[in-house]
Amino acid sequence: MAFRRRQSTPEKQASATSTPQRIQSRLLPQLFSDIDERQHIHVLDLGAGSNATLSFFGQLDTATKITFADTSDLCDELAPLTDQAPFDFIHAVQTWQRHLGLQPQDQIDYLLMWDYLHYFEPGIIEALSTALQPHVHRESRGYGFGSLHSGKPIRGGVYAIGDENSVTLTPDPITLPHAHSQQVIADNFICMHITRGTLLREGHLELLFEA
Amino acid sequence: MFGRDSNKKDGERFEEHSNEESGHAGGVSRQTRSSNLSSNQSISRSTAMIGQSIQINGTITGAENLVIEGTVDGSVELPDQDLTIGESGQVTANLDAKNVTVNGQVTGDIKGSEKVVISKTGRVKGNITAPRVTLEDGAKFKGSIDMDPGESARPAAKIAPTAAALSPEVKQEAS
Structure with a gap:
């Protein structure tokens, strides 16, 4: 299993101090198009x-x-679950619920997933989707990156x-363990659906999600 | 003073009174920043310190700024003062102060009526409520941040795309 903990290597720690790169986004304006109309937002x-996001x-x-x-803390904990047969989906969902730390009444307006889905097997992504489902409402939106192909x-x-x-990217020398295409993400992250996908010059497939 | 009370049992309350004489005992000290100020001004600007070797279980309240370099389990309530968790500070407590700066480790919720800063050496696991929050590069934070700037602090204009992000046509129109 190729799960890797972020910032677990000296190389990763060194990269954290490197200068962030700026990537022009085509979908962020759409993601935030109605942000001024909302009285209170939960991201x-x-x-x-991240201070930039803050x-x-x-x-x-x-x-x-x-x-x-801080999903990076979770990679090592979830990795053994997908090695076991049968896969304990309920345990995976409960692990996500505990880790996300959301209150039962919390409703997410904006979900920023970045590249994190590529750290997990499809079954773990589906478990994340199930854990998030009660916190998604009809105007929830999400943002993340997919791979052009596997x-x-x-x-x-x-x-x-x-x-x-x-968006800003502080480069990471490690290779992501998975390369999920838009289709794989759409099939497993089912609490939202992908409404737009745009290929950026840097090779990122930018994805916009809506409930 | 904290130093004299440091042997109290868990749950006992540590109180600081503004009319106490300044001084220090054990690993706990108070520093007055300016001796030229009047008595009241001098006291209001003084800073107490919980030293590295000090461990406190319980509630800390007071009317002067506080620096924690030691270990605290419980809660810290300094609603009108500044609170700093030093690099060697290890705090498992809910914190309530005017300005909170974290250079060490905090597990618990932080409430800052003005500002909360987590420095590059800071590690926080918990929820933060403050009008302004800063995470310096290298800071480690897991939890929620609740920011409501309030009517007075809110900017007059809403966010707008930066000049660099505007297309040439838009920039031309703007000029």
Whole structure:
């Protein structure tokens, strides 16, 4: 099993101090097109705390709650589950629920998944979707990256929002363990559906999700 | 003072009073930043410190700034003061202060009435509520951040695309 913990290697730690690169996004403006109309927003970022993302939402004229789930902590815990037969799907869902730390009444407006789906087997992605389902409402939106095809992993790294039109990427030297195509993600992340996919110059397949 | 009370049992309350004399005992000290200030000003600007070797179980309250370099389990309530968790500080507690700066480790919820800063050496697992929150590069944070700037602090204009992100046509129109 090729699960890798983020920032577990000296190379990764070194990369964390490298200069972030800016990637022009085509879908972020659409993701946030109605953000000014919302009175209070709840953002779930599957990554670790990022000041860039925090600053972006901090300048809004809207009360904002951001949950940083730091999914990297979970890779090693979930890896053994998919090695076992039969796969304990319920346990995987419960692990996600515990890790995400959402309150039962929490409703997610924006879900930032970045490249995190590519750290997990499809069954684990489906478990994540099941864990998120009660927190998704009809106006929830999501954002993440897919691979063009299963043989072309996307570039791993620490992602954050640069501004309304771009994301920042602090490059990561490790290779992502999976390269899920848009179809694989659509088949397993079923609490939302993919409404748009755009191939960026850097090779990222940018995906926009809606409930 | 914290130092004299450090042998109290779990759950006992540690109180700081603004009319106490400054001084220190054990690993706990108070530093006054300016001796030229009037008595009240001097006290309000003083800072107490819980040293590296000090362990406290219970509730800490007070009316002066506090630096924690030791270990605290319980809660810290300094709603009108600044609280700093030093690099060697290990705190498992809910924190409530005006400004909170974390250079060490905190497990628990943090409430800052003005600002919370997690520095590059800071490690926080818990939820933060503050109008302004800063995560420095290298800071480690897991949990939720609740930011409501309030009416007075909110910017007049809503976010707009940066100039660099505008298309040439739009930039031309703007100029």
